[in-house]
Amino acid sequence: MTVPIIHHPAFDANFDAHHRFPMSKFTRLAEILREDGVVGPAGYHVPAPALPGWLRLAHDPRYVDQVLFEAVPPDMEKAIGFRVDERVAMRSRCATGGTVLAARLALAEGLACNTAGGSHHAHRSGGAGFSVFNDVAVAASVLLADGDVEQILVVDCDVHQGDGTARIFAVEPRVFTLSIHAERNYPADKAQSDLDVGLPDATGDKDYLEALAGALDRAHAVARPELVFYNAGVDPHRDDRLGRLSLSDEGIAERDRRVIGFFRDRGVAVAAVIGGGYSRDIEALARRHSILHRVAKEFG
Template sequence: MPLPLVHHPAFDALFDEAHRFPMRKFTRLAEILVEDGLVPRGFHEPAPAPVEALELAHDPAYVEAVLTQRVSPTIEKAIGFPVDARVALRSRCATGGTLLAARLALDTGLACNTAGGSHHASRTGGAGFSVFNDVAVAAAALLHEGTLGRVLVFDCDVHQGDGTARIFAGDPLVYTLSMHGERNYPQEKAQSDCDVPLPDGMEDEAYCALLPDLLQHALTQARPDIVFYNAGVDPHRDDRLGRLSLSDDGLAERDRRIIGFFRDRFIPVAGVIGGGYSRDIETLARRHTILHRVAAEFV
């Protein structure tokens, strides 16, 4: 059985190529996965996340503002782009994609979205290219309906998962772990259940050496029924916004160790792609496929 992969054409909100957020990577990522034979039965296409699910992680007033394209200029500035109709649809579909990936993971053990990881969005608004916090919405929705009892968010994007940490602060059912650049965005960090600040320039060996103890710690503390894994590729040495120095092989080894650890223990894993910032869309999209290629090794 092939790895369940989730994609929707609306993941690409068709930004101008000069925009600092590399929106075209979502289309090219999906194309590469098809070209390379990783989607023999087609993608699972999500429905846009329902309003009631969005409101489990976000203030209803903010959800309405996004859906009616009335987000305040202050929040749009924090997000980094205007929230027009295409962005609103993209955000709902990407969030629906992570929710669908989680449901597929619960059924099959492992599934990945071709978007997701918008972890800077908090309860009251978006930030850092994040409109809705897809992982937080998916986790909250599954907990609300009683599908599962405990969640681990294992976030390896180079930027702290501050929005996720704030949404679930004090929630005993969701354990948030963030491995991130100590000196990177956001300037004002939140408090995750476990924060692992990393020095600039960290390379593959030093990074991966941290994983065994962290994985065991997360397992012991979270006792999860599912893991949401944010496989951001912005720790890469060539990323414009990263400040770390991982290679393609280092990212693959990171993904392999994390996914393998939880699958060896029969814990479902839902993967999201997280951040990655490069003007070279082809290289960036291929870098994001590392998650999907490594995940396919475990099915």
């Protein structure tokens, strides 16, 4: 089996190279996966932009309309970290559509990976922290509404807590949220996930993987999911500009291998998104993100 990989050119909204959000990493990641033969001969699965009705399942309709009609208030754009113009709105819709497609392909094939996604700071009434729409929350809501699954687990290994996702599903018993993050990192005002594992600064590979193993056991025992959304953020890496942890390339790869392997060994479908990663060195950053897709290929 070739693991399905999702990509859309609109994932890159063509920010200025000096912007603090490394937008060009999405284009370079897709190029690397092609160059290195990680993508199968058929190429990428191309998603359609998320429908407004999908977005409204996880977000306030007023906020959805503000994004779609380029009317996001300046204070919220400041919280997001960039202006929400037509390109950003389309990028956010396509990334969300990509996560919906990854989830559906994962249910069919067992495992699928997006080359974007993981915008986990977006909450029901707005965006924050480089997140416009919460793609995982939207995708989970779509699948539940369509009756495709009854129990979902979100495994969020981005270095920042998945606060938006936790808040959106705070009273939804069909979605269990697990966040493994740097305790002292953004956001300052933490949400309450169903299971939070806050790690101290400079946590390295060994301690991280030990914490991960225990968290996966606990989350799986309670959630008993049919589908896992895995946020494979690479910002726990020791060289990440916004991280506070100290994982190596090998540690990131082993983390991905253990998360995917844990659930595939149990017959649970996994839809993976790339999550956060921040560096001025786009080549190094894109290659770091490609670890997810290379590890996923091992399970094909």
